[in-house]
Amino acid sequence: MRYLPGEPQNLPGNRDALSRYQARHFRFDVKEGVATLTLNRPERKNPLTFDSYAELRDLFRNLTYAEDVKAVVIVGAGDNFCSGGDVHDIIGPLTKLDMPGLLAFTRMTGDLVKAMRACPQPVIAAIDGICAGAGALLALASDIRFGTERSKTAFLFTRVGLAGCDMGACALLPRVIGQGRASELLYTGRSMGGEEAERWGFFNRLCIPEAMLTDAQVFAYELAHGPTFAHGMTKKMMQQEWNMGVDEAIEAEAQAQAICMATNDFHRAYHAFVAKKKPVFEGD
Known part of the structure; x- marks a missing residue:
């Protein structure tokens, strides 16, 4: 690339x-x-x-x-x-x-x-x-x-x-x-x-x-063809949280979700919802 x-x-x-x-x-x-x-x-x-x-x-x-x-x-x-x-x-x-x-x-x-x-x-x-x-x-x-x-x-x-x-x-x-x-x-x-x-x-x-x-x-x-960056984050958190307490897991998920909220896919989903369309995710 x-x-x-x-x-x-x-x-x-x-x-x-x-x-x-x-x-x-x-x-x-x-x-x-x-x-x-x-x-x-x-x-x-x-x-x-x-x-x-x-x-x-x-x-x-x-x-x-x-x-x-x-x-x-x-x-x-x-x-x-x-x-x-x-x-x-x-x-x-x-x-x-x-x-x-x-x-x-x-x-x-x-x-x-x-x-x-x-x-x-x-x-x-x-x-x-x-x-x-x-x-x-x-x-x-x-x-x-x-x-x-x-x-x-x-x-x-x-x-x-x-x-x-x-x-x-x-x-x-x-x-x-x-x-x-x-x-x-x-x-x-x-x-x-x-x-x-x-x-x-x-x-x-x-x-x-x-x-x-x-x-x-x-x-x-x-x-x-979904939000693949977010899927990767979900998999990582499920793996990492096996070794965390509940409080640590909640904080880790807060950080992970904040990262996902900064992606273009999150914004695409919002604009698609407003336009009453199905979002087209690109994994970024």
């Missing part, structure tokens, strides 16, 4: 474009402000590898600077979302690593979740079929989750002799579905069906499988 004097948001380094990004370990397409990220190993239920973990982490970090991506949809190719870490490409090699190597891996996977929570774009997970292990954490780290009745979500770490505290699960899952329900899923590693996931609040809505991706993309499109 060409630098325009008087527009510091356009300073070199502050903005980037990802529409031409060529992903190596998954599919990535941008259309009308919505990025669709497709985990693309359907023959093995879309498992993650060391390389795909790292590329996902770096991509979500770069989304912080993406001017052409306003919302993200994550979906799995075929009839499944993600089966977790690839047994042959990840689980096997992990059994041969020393402690520094194991810690480097677990920190990398955690950094992916941190990057998803830190990027300003709303992230919508479209979940069909198997959503297990690290795949369940990709869904959990998203902001919105659409699912199907036939989906099966499992935080199955205890099934392989590990703790349920992987990639932030013990912090995130109780906040989404409650402490007791999260405890049951993390201790047992059992699958949670689609209807149960919606009833427990893990899914925002259930879709028929054939329409799920379209429904998620339409929802993302609506967000992408």
